[in-house]
Amino acid sequence: MVKSVGDEVIHTFDLMGRLEGLSGELACQHITAAGSSRRIKELHRQMAACHRRRDLPGYYRLNRAIHERINRGGALIRS
Secondary structure: OOOOHHHHHHHHHHHHHHHHHHHHHHHHHHOOOHHHHHHHHHHHHHHHHHHHHOOHHHHHHHHHHHHHHHHHHOOOOOO
16 A cells, blocks of 8 residues: 555654654653753743744744753763
8 A cells, every 4th residue: 555645744743743752752851950941941942032033933943952962861872
């Protein structure tokens, strides 16, 4: 049976969401430096301010920075 492109997109986004969730859980277990969590909170505050101002480029830039920090914090292997 051939899947539609729409089915593949749905499954891809489902997988991405699950991986992001796992990364967040691992980050919560492994981020021990107070500075890391403080920095994520500050980035979130700035992102919320961008949202209020409807500054989409700023919002997405900060959102990406938050996710990158969370993903680094959830990494089991440090470089």
